[in-house]
Amino acid sequence: MPAIIEPPPGPDEAQPPLWKRLGWFLGIALASTLATAVVAYALKALLV
Amino acid sequence: MDFDAILLARLQFAFTIAFHIIFPSFTIGLASFLAVLEGLWLGTRREVFRNLYLFWVKIFALSFGMGVVSGVVMSYELGTNWSEFSKMAAPVIGPLLAFEVLTAFFLEASFLGVMLFGWKKVGPKLHFTATVLVAIGTFISAFWILSANSWMQHPTGYEMLADGTLRATDWMAVIFSPTFPSRLAHMSLAAFLTTSLVVGAASAWQLLKDRTQPESRMALRMAVGMFAIVAPLQLVAGHYSGETVREHQPLKLAAIEAYWKTRADQPQSLVGIPDRDAAKTHYEIEIPGIGNLIQGVSKDTVLQGLDSFPREDWPVVGLVYWSFRIMVGLGLAMIALGAWGVWLIWRRRVDDAGGFLWATVAMGPTGFIAVIAGWIVAEVGRQPWTIYGVLRTADSVSPVGVGQISASLLAFMIIYAIVFSAGGLYILRLIARGPAPALAEPPPDGEGRAPGSPLAAAPAEPREV
Numbered sequence: 001m002p003a004i005i006e007p008p009p010g011p012d013e014a015q016p017p018l019w020k021r022l023g024w025f026l027g028i029a030l031a032s033t034l035a036t037a038v039v040a041y042a043l044k045a046l047l048v
Numbered sequence: 049m050d051f052d053a054i055l056l057a058r059l060q061f062a063f064t065i066a067f068h069i070i071f072p073s074f075t076i077g078l079a080s081f082l083a084v085l086e087g088l089w090l091g092t093r094r095e096v097f098r099n100l101y102l103f104w105v106k107i108f109a110l111s112f113g114m115g116v117v118s119g120v121v122m123s124y125e126l127g128t129n130w131s132e133f134s135k136m137a138a139p140v141i142g143p144l145l146a147f148e149v150l151t152a153f154f155l156e157a158s159f160l161g162v163m164l165f166g167w168k169k170v171g172p173k174l175h176f177t178a179t180v181l182v183a184i185g186t187f188i189s190a191f192w193i194l195s196a197n198s199w200m201q202h203p204t205g206y207e208m209l210a211d212g213t214l215r216a217t218d219w220m221a222v223i224f225s226p227t228f229p230s231r232l233a234h235m236s237l238a239a240f241l242t243t244s245l246v247v248g249a250a251s252a253w254q255l256l257k258d259r260t261q262p263e264s265r266m267a268l269r270m271a272v273g274m275f276a277i278v279a280p281l282q283l284v285a286g287h288y289s290g291e292t293v294r295e296h297q298p299l300k301l302a303a304i305e306a307y308w309k310t311r312a313d314q315p316q317s318l319v320g321i322p323d324r325d326a327a328k329t330h331y332e333i334e335i336p337g338i339g340n341l342i343q344g345v346s347k348d349t350v351l352q353g354l355d356s357f358p359r360e361d362w363p364v365v366g367l368v369y370w371s372f373r374i375m376v377g378l379g380l381a382m383i384a385l386g387a388w389g390v391w392l393i394w395r396r397r398v399d400d401a402g403g404f405l406w407a408t409v410a411m412g413p414t415g416f417i418a419v420i421a422g423w424i425v426a427e428v429g430r431q432p433w434t435i436y437g438v439l440r441t442a443d444s445v446s447p448v449g450v451g452q453i454s455a456s457l458l459a460f461m462i463i464y465a466i467v468f469s470a471g472g473l474y475i476l477r478l479i480a481r482g483p484a485p486a487l488a489e490p491p492p493d494g495e496g497r498a499p500g501s502p503l504a505a506a507p508a509e510p511r512e513v
Binding site for chain 1: 089093098102105106109120153154157158159160161162164165166167168169170171172174175177178
């Protein structure tokens with residue numbers, strides 16, 4: 001079973017280029033923000 | 049609105065907030081602990097820090113999730129049960145809570161995703177940045193919530209309009225009301241203490257089973273170091289917070305210390321049974337002549353007693369009095385545990401000291417108990433006001449009946465019992481399992497365990513750390 005929480009890269013593992021890592025950083029952050037916003041608006045819609 | 053509905057609404061809020069505060073008081077400290085662990089791993093590349101991080105980040109994620117769920121309930125309660133308070137105070141309190149969501153909650157929620165799912169994708173340094181941002185977010189969250197609550201304890205920088213609603217006239221005075229700095233310091237230190245006691249207890253539990261477990265040996269030392277430093281600091285911060293209470297909420301201080309009479313040279317009550325109706329403390333053990341000294345004022349200074357205030361304004365003295373003593377008593381026990389632990393570390397005997405390890409396990413939940421006791425002092429001590437001196441609790445409730453509040457209270461109790469028992473038990477199971485199985489790297493010798501599975505990198509032999 002794959003780990004849900006991602007472990008750090010191993011010492012011999014090659015790192016992706018910086019632009020790709022920054023892309024993931026912003027992408028995951030935005031996706032997390034969106035997920036939070038969707039839940040918040042869904043809860044609000046249920047109440048109004 | 050009759051008394052029973054008010055009492056039920058208060059019970060409901062007390063029930064939900066007592067559940068809620070458990071989680072942020074743990075995650076504030078745990079987020080910083082994770083940032084320290086990851087920083088140490090980045091700096092040293094020692095496996096033990098990585099393994100501890102991977103172990104505690106799971107518990108952090110679960111606690112964070114339960115904290116969010118239990119927190120959302122309270123914001124709805126402000127509308128359902130406390131609509132009169134919301135109507136009157138929303139122009140002042142609303143923006144503070146909105147700032148909390150915008151600046152803290154979204155920061156935490158956004159970068160928690162990177163923390164959990166992005167270590168390989170973003171690389172170690174950006175991942176560390178995300179962990180630090182989440183840790184900062186937890187503090188910003190505490191900042192705004194404490195700011196809102198402190199304003200309710202001692203409102204400043206506002207005016208009342210003709211329709212009875214409040215409006216901020218000076219936002220800086222609203223945000224930085226006089227009791228805020230001391231309460232923020234007191235709560236932040238409480239969060240650090242709570243976390244260090246839990247980490248200490250979890251590590252001690254593992255060491256009782258296996259004294260050589262490297263992650264638990266390291267975590268125990270970090271936890272002991274933390275509460276040995278923070279517990280005495282908390283005593284100072286608590287005293288500072290008490291001084292602001294004396295200055296701005298003398299009635300609360302009178303309830304905390306059971307000062308029934310206004311006088312100079314107050315005695316210090318240690319224990320007793322306060323009797324609000326008789327206005328005296330039964331079976332009291334007190335030390336004469338040191339009450340003023342402990343309050344940081346001269347013997348000749350007159351400290352107001354409960355008799356200076358109308359009886360209908362008195363809070364439930366016994367509850368405030370005993371909650372305060374529980375909080376202080378546990379704080380003193382934490383200081384003693386820290387001193388004991390430091391002495392054992394210095395003598396290089398901490399891993400083998402069974403008595404200390406059992407004591408550390410037993411002290412694990414005391415941070416939560418002290419936090420809840422402290423909040424009872426703060427909130428019950430402010431009664432009968434929701435906004436001190438401005439809006440009474442009886443005038444804050446929604447025009448809803450006993451049946452409605454009873455039904456929602458019952459529903460909360462059932463749902464909380466199921467959801468939080470399940471979550472809490474799962475966290476305890478994770479803690480009982482310990483950090484070693486949290487290793488997630490596949491073994492180099494390819495033993496055939498699935499990559500990323502709980503035992504993927506469990507070593508066959510004890511490791512050097």
